[in-house]
Amino acid sequence: MFNGLVLGALLALISAGLTIIYGTLGVLNLAHGAMFMLGGYAGYVAYAYTQSFLVALIAGAVFVLLVGLAMERSIIRFFYQRPAEDQILVTFGLAICFVEIVRYAFGSLSKTVPPPPWAMGITSLGFLFYPTYRLLVVGIVIAALLALYLLLYRTRIGMIVRAGIEDSGMVDALGINVYRVFMLVFGIGAMAAGFAGIVNAPVVSLTPDVGESILVQSFVVVVIGGVGSFPGAVLGGLIAGEIISITSMLNPAYAYVMLFAVMTLVLVVRPQGLLGIQGRE
Amino acid sequence: MVHHPFRQRLSRRQLLGAATLTAAGGWLCEGAHPLTSIARAADHPALGTYPAGSTGSSVFIGITVPRTGTYAVQGEDELKGYQLAVEHINTGHDLIKKISPKTSKGILGKELKFGVADSEAKPNTAVQEQSRFISENKAVLITGSTSSAVAVALNKLAQREKVLYVAGISGSNDTTGKDCVRYGFRQCFYGQTAAAAIGPVIVKSLGKNKKAAYLTPDYTYGHTVQHSMEDYLNKNAGWTTVTNQVAPLGAPDYSSYLLNVANSGAEVLLNVNWGHDAVLSIQQAKQFGILDKMQLVVPYQTPFLAREVGSGLLAGVYAATDFWWTLEDKYPLAKTFVEAFDKKYGYKPEWGANNAYMEFALWADAVENAGSFYPPDVIKSYEAGRKLQSTVGEVYFRPEDHQLVRPVIIVRGKKPGDMKNKEDFYDVVEIIPGEGLMQKPDAFGCSLGSYT
Numbered sequence: 001m002f003n004g005l006v007l008g009a010l011l012a013l014i015s016a017g018l019t020i021i022y023g024t025l026g027v028l029n030l031a032h033g034a035m036f037m038l039g040g041y042a043g044y045v046a047y048a049y050t051q052s053f054l055v056a057l058i059a060g061a062v063f064v065l066l067v068g069l070a071m072e073r074s075i076i077r078f079f080y081q082r083p084a085e086d087q088i089l090v091t092f093g094l095a096i097c098f099v100e101i102v103r104y105a106f107g108s109l110s111k112t113v114p115p116p117p118w119a120m121g122i123t124s125l126g127f128l129f130y131p132t133y134r135l136l137v138v139g140i141v142i143a144a145l146l147a148l149y150l151l152l153y154r155t156r157i158g159m160i161v162r163a164g165i166e167d168s169g170m171v172d173a174l175g176i177n178v179y180r181v182f183m184l185v186f187g188i189g190a191m192a193a194g195f196a197g198i199v200n201a202p203v204v205s206l207t208p209d210v211g212e213s214i215l216v217q218s219f220v221v222v223v224i225g226g227v228g229s230f231p232g233a234v235l236g237g238l239i240a241g242e243i244i245s246i247t248s249m250l251n252p253a254y255a256y257v258m259l260f261a262v263m264t265l266v267l268v269v270r271p272q273g274l275l276g277i278q279g280r281e
Numbered sequence: 282m283v284h285h286p287f288r289q290r291l292s293r294r295q296l297l298g299a300a301t302l303t304a305a306g307g308w309l310c311e312g313a314h315p316l317t318s319i320a321r322a323a324d325h326p327a328l329g330t331y332p333a334g335s336t337g338s339s340v341f342i343g344i345t346v347p348r349t350g351t352y353a354v355q356g357e358d359e360l361k362g363y364q365l366a367v368e369h370i371n372t373g374h375d376l377i378k379k380i381s382p383k384t385s386k387g388i389l390g391k392e393l394k395f396g397v398a399d400s401e402a403k404p405n406t407a408v409q410e411q412s413r414f415i416s417e418n419k420a421v422l423i424t425g426s427t428s429s430a431v432a433v434a435l436n437k438l439a440q441r442e443k444v445l446y447v448a449g450i451s452g453s454n455d456t457t458g459k460d461c462v463r464y465g466f467r468q469c470f471y472g473q474t475a476a477a478a479i480g481p482v483i484v485k486s487l488g489k490n491k492k493a494a495y496l497t498p499d500y501t502y503g504h505t506v507q508h509s510m511e512d513y514l515n516k517n518a519g520w521t522t523v524t525n526q527v528a529p530l531g532a533p534d535y536s537s538y539l540l541n542v543a544n545s546g547a548e549v550l551l552n553v554n555w556g557h558d559a560v561l562s563i564q565q566a567k568q569f570g571i572l573d574k575m576q577l578v579v580p581y582q583t584p585f586l587a588r589e590v591g592s593g594l595l596a597g598v599y600a601a602t603d604f605w606w607t608l609e610d611k612y613p614l615a616k617t618f619v620e621a622f623d624k625k626y627g628y629k630p631e632w633g634a635n636n637a638y639m640e641f642a643l644w645a646d647a648v649e650n651a652g653s654f655y656p657p658d659v660i661k662s663y664e665a666g667r668k669l670q671s672t673v674g675e676v677y678f679r680p681e682d683h684q685l686v687r688p689v690i691i692v693r694g695k696k697p698g699d700m701k702n703k704e705d706f707y708d709v710v711e712i713i714p715g716e717g718l719m720q721k722p723d724a725f726g727c728s729l730g731s732y733t
Binding site: 003006007103107108109110112121122128129130131133134203204205207208209210213214245248249253 | 349353527533541560564589
């Protein structure tokens with residue numbers, strides 16, 4: 001149960017990034033898992049040089065933000081008007097490139113980023129002992145989600161983004177430079193995944209293909225929660241986390257089967273997702 | 282063009298008839314003329330990729346190792362062993378000549394060439410790639426696996442295609458047990474020998490009547506190794522299994538399994554996971570405080586394990602393995618091998634690389650002794666039970682199940698402070714001769730199948 005919360009929080013953050021990109025830009029970003037992986041590796045490099053977890057955290061997020069911005073400027077923006085298949089192919093291709101570049105640079109041998117020393121041990125929660133760092137993960141992720149929420153719902157940029165999700169043509173007509181906003185959204189969405197990547201690094205050890213399974217899970221989360229819906233991503237993340245961990249306790253082999261079964265159920269009962277709005281693309 | 286099924290069928294039938302006649306004619310001829318029959322004695326009918334694969338100046342080997350995914354690191358190490366062996370065989374290196382005395386350069390004077398494909402540790406992918414090597418490149422030997430699921434699948438492919446297969450890393454009892462084949466050979470240790478070797482050592486060190494928890498990967502390797510360990514410990518030392526946590530290969534997170542282990546009241550954790558799964562599950566066991574409460578045992582060691590888990594997590598941990606580089610102090614061939622490998626690749630070889638190297642070296646020996654690439658001759662050469670030289674002393678193949686009889690090495694992780702250099706991760710505790718460790722050849726249901 002508790003385990004699910006940790007996994008769910010992480011999934012929520014990654015999926016939030018995925019969903020705002022899709023919601024605003026209409027681009028299905030299959031390189032999102034690679035962003036998650038890049039965040040982890042950027043953090044690892046920063047940690048290796050500074051021995052500071054905080055620096056690693058910031059470096060991971062900022063690096064992926066920059067990668068996201070560069071990706072949008074150099075490649076993705078030419079694909080907004082192209083069919084969805086092209087977008088899928090180009091982001092999928094980019095994902096493969098990123099993974100192989102990292103494999104070439106760092107090798108397949110897994111890398112470890114240790115948690116900050118004060119969060120290393122285990123904490124008694126009364127009913128069970130739990131690694132302190134994993135508790136910290138929940139805290140960090142809640143803070144990050146809160147920041148993302150404030151950005152989306154309490155700032156002018158956020159307003160434009162949300163308006164863009166509803167009707168980007170209209171926003172454009174109102175004289176707002178949507179393309180600049182698009183670039184920012186892509187960067188921020190990627191950063192959410194990168195940040196999750198470095199936060200998650202001490203929990204799992206880093207390998208170049210760490211993002212692959214996460215990508216699939218976060219797509220499921222987005223579908224469950226409702227495509228393009230930020231609260232939906234959070235809710236979907238928590239639900240997916242719980243499904244995986246509760247099923248794992250009973251019979252691990254069925255964890256992912258259950259996840260997809262629930263997704264199918266949601267699609268049948270509420271095709272737009274739990275918090276999705278009907279008719280939105 | 283109009284299609285004439287009748288005419289086509291007729292012509293095919295004619296062809297068949299003609300072929301039968303020719304074959305019968307050939308037979309009669311051989312019977313009639315003793316001279317031709319002698320001349321053809323070394324000549325064999327076509328079988329598998331014979332003779333097409335060995336008529337030129339070179340022969341081809343198909344190699345499939347995982348280069349991505351959970352077992353990627355181990356696959357790369359294995360591949361380096363293969364590459365070094367090919368280089369040594371083609372140039373007639375001294376080390377190869379010590380293992381295969383009849384080798385000069387190449388095998389039967391033919392240069393070795395090879396192709397490599399990424400198996401992703403998936404049986405389907407491996408079979409697909411090897412089928413391509415067999416049909417397009419006329420491979421005379423196929424190899425590679427770091428997963429027993431792949432080894433078993435390639436065993437079956439080898440038997441069907443009549444092309445020799447030497448298993449890479451494969452720890453399942455089934456590979457030379459119920460899924461053994463005439464065309465498959467295995468060198469490395471496996472569940473049964475691992476358990477029989479490490480069992481007495483851990484009972485001596487940890488005591489009798491212990492409560493054990495297992496972490497087991499969910500496929501043939503995991504199940505048979507877990508079963509062999511449990512069998513030994515429960516029967517011989519009164520241990521009990523309090524939980525066996527079975528996880529899929531490549532599980533992204535072990536927290537739910539580890540929570541179950543933490544709450545099981547076990548005193549010893551036997552981690553059968555392999556590759557990155559082993560690394561991740563051990564690191565996470567540490568995070569969950571399990572390693573402070575339970576003694577960890579690794580029944581089937583993963584190459585690079587100590588390097589990857591880091592920070593002395595394996596200090597005092599017993600593991601069974603195939604090879605560790607400090608054996609160079611005991612075996613001269615190991616010394617030559619470790620030096621040659623280190624010089625070429627810049628690190629000390631792990632057991633996957635050693636095993637890969639020895640596979641090709643012993644294959645060279647088998648073919649040179651057979652004097653031909655004709656598969657049944659090579660198989661019979663393997664089955665002759667010759668004493669063979671290796672990097673772990675004298676070994677031989679058991680003809681009944683094609684398993685190499687070889688020692689199992691028990692190592693114990695060193696504390697970081699006790700390491701003499703950055704690759705000095707283990708003490709070699711014991712080298713246990715192979716004969717006493719093995720089951721009866723038919724105990725796991727091995728029936729080899731036909732030569733042709």
